[in-house]
Amino acid sequence: MTAATETPAAVTAVPRASGAAVIALARFETRRLLLRAPVLAAFAVYIGWTVWRTRTSWDGFPALQDADRATQGGPLLVGLAVLFCANHAVLRSRRHDTDRHLDVLVVQPWRRTVAHLLSVAAAALLTGVCVAGQFTWEALKPGAVGHGSPGELLAGPLSVLVLGTIGVLLARLLTSPFAAPLLIVLLFFLHTVATAPDNGHTVRWLVLTVGENTATTLPSDLLGRPAAWHALYLTGLALTAALLAVLVSGGARLRTVRAGVVGAVALTLVGAVAQGQGVSRETTEARVRASAAPEKEQKCAERDGTTYCVFPEWTVRTDDWAEAVAGVRSLAGGAARDRPLLVRQRIEARYGLDGDAAIAPATRPGQVTVGTAWGGNRVPEFTAAVAGVLVAGTEAKAGAMCDGRMVTVMWMALAGRPDPVADLRRVRLDDSDRGSAIVLSQTEPLRMTAAQTELVRELLRRPEREVAAKVKAEWAGLTAPKVTSDQVAALLGLDEPEEKDECL
Amino acid sequence: MPWRAVGAAGVLGLLLAAAPRLTGDQADGWYALTVLRASALAFALGAAFALDDPARHTTAAVPTRRAVRHGLRVLLVVPVAAVWWTAALLLVPAPVRPPVAGITVEAATALALALAGAALAVHRGDGARPGRAVAGGLLAGAVLGPLFAPGHWALFVPPDDERWAAAHDRWAVLLCAAVAVAVVCATEPRRRLGRRGLRSPSGTSGPSRA
Numbered sequence: 001m002t003a004a005t006e007t008p009a010a011v012t013a014v015p016r017a018s019g020a021a022v023i024a025l026a027r028f029e030t031r032r033l034l035l036r037a038p039v040l041a042a043f044a045v046y047i048g049w050t051v052w053r054t055r056t057s058w059d060g061f062p063a064l065q066d067a068d069r070a071t072q073g074g075p076l077l078v079g080l081a082v083l084f085c086a087n088h089a090v091l092r093s094r095r096h097d098t099d100r101h102l103d104v105l106v107v108q109p110w111r112r113t114v115a116h117l118l119s120v121a122a123a124a125l126l127t128g129v130c131v132a133g134q135f136t137w138e139a140l141k142p143g144a145v146g147h148g149s150p151g152e153l154l155a156g157p158l159s160v161l162v163l164g165t166i167g168v169l170l171a172r173l174l175t176s177p178f179a180a181p182l183l184i185v186l187l188f189f190l191h192t193v194a195t196a197p198d199n200g201h202t203v204r205w206l207v208l209t210v211g212e213n214t215a216t217t218l219p220s221d222l223l224g225r226p227a228a229w230h231a232l233y234l235t236g237l238a239l240t241a242a243l244l245a246v247l248v249s250g251g252a253r254l255r256t257v258r259a260g261v262v263g264a265v266a267l268t269l270v271g272a273v274a275q276g277q278g279v280s281r282e283t284t285e286a287r288v289r290a291s292a293a294p295e296k297e298q299k300c301a302e303r304d305g306t307t308y309c310v311f312p313e314w315t316v317r318t319d320d321w322a323e324a325v326a327g328v329r330s331l332a333g334g335a336a337r338d339r340p341l342l343v344r345q346r347i348e349a350r351y352g353l354d355g356d357a358a359i360a361p362a363t364r365p366g367q368v369t370v371g372t373a374w375g376g377n378r379v380p381e382f383t384a385a386v387a388g389v390l391v392a393g394t395e396a397k398a399g400a401m402c403d404g405r406m407v408t409v410m411w412m413a414l415a416g417r418p419d420p421v422a423d424l425r426r427v428r429l430d431d432s433d434r435g436s437a438i439v440l441s442q443t444e445p446l447r448m449t450a451a452q453t454e455l456v457r458e459l460l461r462r463p464e465r466e467v468a469a470k471v472k473a474e475w476a477g478l479t480a481p482k483v484t485s486d487q488v489a490a491l492l493g494l495d496e497p498e499e500k501d502e503c504l
Numbered sequence: 505m506p507w508r509a510v511g512a513a514g515v516l517g518l519l520l521a522a523a524p525r526l527t528g529d530q531a532d533g534w535y536a537l538t539v540l541r542a543s544a545l546a547f548a549l550g551a552a553f554a555l556d557d558p559a560r561h562t563t564a565a566v567p568t569r570r571a572v573r574h575g576l577r578v579l580l581v582v583p584v585a586a587v588w589w590t591a592a593l594l595l596v597p598a599p600v601r602p603p604v605a606g607i608t609v610e611a612a613t614a615l616a617l618a619l620a621g622a623a624l625a626v627h628r629g630d631g632a633r634p635g636r637a638v639a640g641g642l643l644a645g646a647v648l649g650p651l652f653a654p655g656h657w658a659l660f661v662p663p664d665d666e667r668w669a670a671a672h673d674r675w676a677v678l679l680c681a682a683v684a685v686a687v688v689c690a691t692e693p694r695r696r697l698g699r700r701g702l703r704s705p706s707g708t709s710g711p712s713r714a
């Protein structure tokens with residue numbers, strides 16, 4: 001008995017199936033890429049180093065416009081590993097001599113290149129997750145101020161994408177295994193040349209990430225960095241490399257690929273030109289306004305008899321400053337205890353982030369200068385400035401002071417702190433607690449002689465209440481101009497200092 | 505012999521060494537030192553491919569010992585390296601050139617590390633072409649070394665630093681260690697212990713490996 005067989009209908013190849021094939025190949029390549037030893041090692045080093053640094057970054061008081069720049073260094077390591085491994089992956093079929101087998105399949109070489117590019121994009125996405133995690137950690141710290149910039153945050157993952165696509169392109173152009181290591185050395189060298197200090201803006205921003213060699217923090221609208229244009233430039237660069245790789249591996253027949261290459265090159269050029277324009281005129285004028293006449297930009301708030309005038313991004317930090325000022329005020333005596341103070345935040349932004357110019361001390365009575373950083377050494381520096389103004393009247397006079405009043409000033413600055421002797425070392429320029437030294441502050445430094453240091457150390461050893469009572473009782477004598485260290489020692493009931501009492 | 509790899513690496517190294525000349529009088533001592541270190545690294549990356557032998561599983565059976573075969577390859581590379589390094593040093597302008605003895609020790613150490621790494625890879629894994637993996641490892645060392653080496657080891661110091669002489673004593677120690685590893689790994693392993701146990705080392709009785 002013959003079974004009636006039906007002839008199956010002729011099946012035409014469905015074009016959509018090749019998209020599914022590319023996705024399947026991309027998943028396979030992603031898994032292989034992310035599990036390769038160099039990529040795993042690079043991620044381990046990146047994540048480990050980031051976690052270690054972020055635990056104590058900026059002493060727990062980060063400015064988010066600095067934190068977003070800090071995410072850009074680590075991804076470069078990951079990018080180099082991805083370049084190396086993506087290159088290795090594309091050359092795999094050449095290494096094992098399966099090119100001639102794979103070329104007869106329905107999935108064309110250019111589709112296989114697209115799958116490799118998608119695996120590189122997955123690695124870039126993973127880097128983006130790590131960058132987001134680092135920035136979120138910084139933003140959630142209680143002392144964080146300011147605003148981050150999306151362009152700066154995108155620079156890290158986009159660098160990984162650029163480096164990965166360059167690796168794939170290199171593998172399609174030069175099939176030798178030694179091309180990728182030599183390219184990495186060349187990229188390092190070009191980076192060093194482009195970031196040489198005497199290069200103009202245009203060349204400097206052509207590298208993947210541009211760091212600033214600075215520790216100053218500025219308000220985020222005064223930064224003058226073309227972060228968004230740079231992100232556009234990096235996107236254009238990645239698209240150019242990716243589409244060129246597809247073009248070279250057989251996709252040149254397709255009009256979309258050819259048009260895409262032209263579009264990507266145009267995008268890169270637009271980004272490169274726009275980011276090289278330097279600091280805009282509005283920013284320069286805003287910088288001059290903020291440095292020379294900050295009172296027009298600042299918001300003022302009052303706490304316990306002290307007015308705090310700060311830039312809008314720093315208003316959340318007023319409580320921390322108020323706590324420090326209250327600590328110093330509670331130790332003052334006489335009229336100084338209730339004298340109204342004005343704490344004004346001042347910056348020097350005219351030279352941009354690279355500049356490190358000093359700020360002139362205030363000459364208005366009762367005005368204290370505070371900066372943009374806080375935490376760590378900045379706290380005792382601020383309390384020293386507050387104590388100096390309470391004793392001497394103005395910041396300028398506090399800087400010029402070199403008599404026994406320094407003992408009272410330094411004791412008031414340090415006695416309320418949790419670890420006074422450690423803060424004494426921190427606030428002095430040479431980190432010592434003996435001998436004469438310069439005391440750092442936001443504006444003019446103060447000076448201590450060796451005798452005054454000895455007296456301050458002795459006072460810090462005694463119980464705080466006892467010394468506080470004596471200081472309040474003898475306030476007028478202690479803060480008389482030109483009082484000597486011996487007289488101060490006598491007033492406070494200490495032995496005469498044995499060290500020298502000469503001003504620097 | 506993979507002369508193309510060594511040649512390409514040599515050309516890149518000479519281009520890097522010529523960079524101070526090309527950028528004119530902006531060069532200073534630190535720039536020239538970095539450039540020479542980069543070109544030494546480039547040549548070492550090319551030399552990492554010197555022990556590549558696509559027919560290693562066939563040549564393993566010839567009567568000549570592995571030490572002799574590796575030694576011949578190294579003997580072909582070393583004079584080329586010496587001539588190339590002299591050219592690189594002469595390309596850097598004399599006023600900014602770092603002390604020749606110190607930088608030559610650094611370059612020799614990079615080359616020795618590359619060759620020792622390749623010898624180790626062949627000794628341990630018996631791969632046919634370990635060049636790329638060794639190049640990757642050398643690059644990882646070159647990137648992570650300056651970042652993570654403790655400060656008191658002071659291996660990457662500028663030429664006018666007072667620790668230059670002490671740092672280069674440490675480089676010389678590293679050079680001797682790399683040469684020792686290369687010499688030890690150039691021999692065939694006496695006994696194959698491990699998973700393969702007492703099986704024949706020629707691979708005929710076990711699953712074939714690519």
